[in-house]
Amino acid sequence: MTYETIMAGFGGQGLLFSGKVLAHAALIEDKELSWLPSYGPEMRGGTCNCSVIVSDDPVGSPIIAHPNVLMVMNEPSLDKFEDTVAPGGTIFVDSSLIARKVRRTDVEVVYIPATKMATDMEAKSLANMIILGAIVEKLRCVDPGKIEEALRETISARKANLLDLNLKAVEAGREFIRSQNS
């Protein structure tokens, strides 16, 4: 199975980082993977996305034309990528930031009020990790347990105090999916 994930939103929402954590988890599982950021002149506030491919087979192009997983954290990103999603794919929408609904009917959609959940947890900047938790819980593209290990490796010693909060955010995303299923 190959998971081709695009994570998109504004710069500063931590999209490149959540992609890195996903990629690291895949590395820990010894899967094939690639991580490719969009890069532009703006450092903060501009549109931003990254493409993460996790696969059992060697990765060809790291550029994703038709993602089967889309995570969007602003409306322009939903507008831009909705039509590119492969039929049968899954779209994760931060419903506290995006008012509209997904128009496609041939994809599965998870609406998750990640930014609100993060604010309630007093971890406003960790909405990205909440959605990442939801993605891995729902799709099992990587073993959700490996996300913790990946976070421990990715978060620099300087920000070690943020590790627990990140773990909590991932867990909140996973719990969100579990509660929907029950």
Add this chain to the structure above:
Amino acid sequence: MSEKVLMKGNEAIAEAAIRCGCRHYFGYPITPQTEIAAYMSKRMPKIGGTFLQAESEIAAINMVYGAASTGRRAMTSSSSPGISLKAEGISYLAGADLPALIVNVQRGGPGLGGIQPSQSDYFFMTRGPGHGDFHIIVLAPATVQEMADMTRLAFELGEKYRMPAMLLADGTMGQMMEPVVLPGESVDPETIPATKPWAVTGTQMKREHNIINSLYLKPDELERTNFERFERYAKLEKEECRWEEYMMEDAEICVVSVGITARVSKNAIVAARKEGIKVGMIRPITLFPFPKAPLAKAAEKVKGFLTVELNMGQMNEDVKLAINCSKKVAMCNRVGGMIPGADEVLAAIRKEAK
């Protein structure tokens, strides 16, 4: 056995260079390769190496010239507009037969161009970037693993043939992360100058002075140095051509592509094979020397070639030359920072299969 780590292509180059015994990096910031400088600025001071942000690309390449003159493994990195500025220094390195590593993470041009990926420096690099009759070794990695492996290869080939060597990547290769196994055994930088009796390390009053120079005012002398250099290039072509063949056993169409477009092409080839189209790929890994022989061999059995590139058809010409225009060489290209999707490449393959 070294472990697999996750790194950006740019960072993999930097770490691999350090493990190869490179302790002298001189650079100037430019997107999309600045991670190399940033990485070096962190690591070099901790291992007794030099990271120096030069006043310009011109100064940076000349600092490399100085460090390389002392026999050390030295490097610089830049992106297309910066490489234009370095061209003078590269010509001097070639003229003085100095090995050094230059990394070019290409972006769109001409002029200031853009910052998105490109392969439009192909001619500029493969024809010897600068004035005069010369070449440099040009390596085109297509994975982060190759970014690391070819850093070592560039140092080693450069020293073996006394030539500057270039890693010619594009913005995608520099920015993407993939698992990579870095060179395990580190080279002791102190051992390298001793292997270069021509280096200017001070005579210690024990030998005649060494001179690093590219000036020959006597035409017959200058001609001799040019001839001698091109003999080395011929040997390089004979012994060091590298390429990858992918699904070529029964191929009727041969895609030729490097770097990121080779990866996009692989996806397209897999899709075309599902449609029953017999297509394969020859991916040149060395661009100078260009792997003419495998292309000429392929020309004997395929119907035609298709180059997939991020320029207006620069490598296309080299393929035509390699096969002596014996078959059609079609092209699928995007420029300016655009990258063709696998769908576009697939459509081009279908067209040639008809």
Add this chain to the structure above:
Amino acid sequence: MAVVFQKPKALTDAVLHYCPGCTHGIVHRLVAEAIDELGIEGRTVGIAPVGCSVMAYDYFRCDMIEASHGRAPAVATGVKRSMPDNIVFTYQGDGDLASIGLCETVSTACRGENITIIFINNAIYGMTGGQMAPTSLIGQVTQTSPYGRDPKTQGMPIRICELLASLDAPAYLERVAVNSVAHVRQAKKAILKAFRNQVEGKGFSLVEVVSTCPTNWGLTPDKACQFVEEKMIPFYPLGVYKDKEKIV
């Protein structure tokens, strides 16, 4: 019979290609004497420029590098950073150092690289046949200022020592001349000091030597020395422009 005068050991036996009356020979000798007196030949690397002294690599017995036009300070930086215990000097003319290589000159000075620069200012491009230099005097006739240097269209001459003296990093800047015995003696002291500074790790040292170009000035060697005294030195005053040792 006692030897009272001989060639410095740090010079090779190669015959200098400089024009009769040119002062490059004197300055080469002073550099070589400094190398001899400090006993550093075996660990010295010199960088030759583009210009009349392009072939200086044949004249000094130490290891030598020929640099591209104006880039000698960058090349010297690369060498010095690779071998901090070696002694590195550049020998550059006014076109090389003050025009095409000005950025490298200023930046290298600004970094306070522990190197020695010998700067030959003869107010003209010699090797290419006498064109206007950044240091050509106002009204000076050259091949590319046939009506005399006009400040309105060709700008004013640049004073390198004064320019670099505005920087914090350089350790030592002095302007000397070699048009008289007294000036040569002072030039010798300055060049020796500029090398000694490097040996002692004091940092960036530059000696500007106001020199002659009889051929392109169209003067006899004697008249050229007089021109230095009467025209050059008034615009380029001799003296120490910076000496960190003297700052309390």
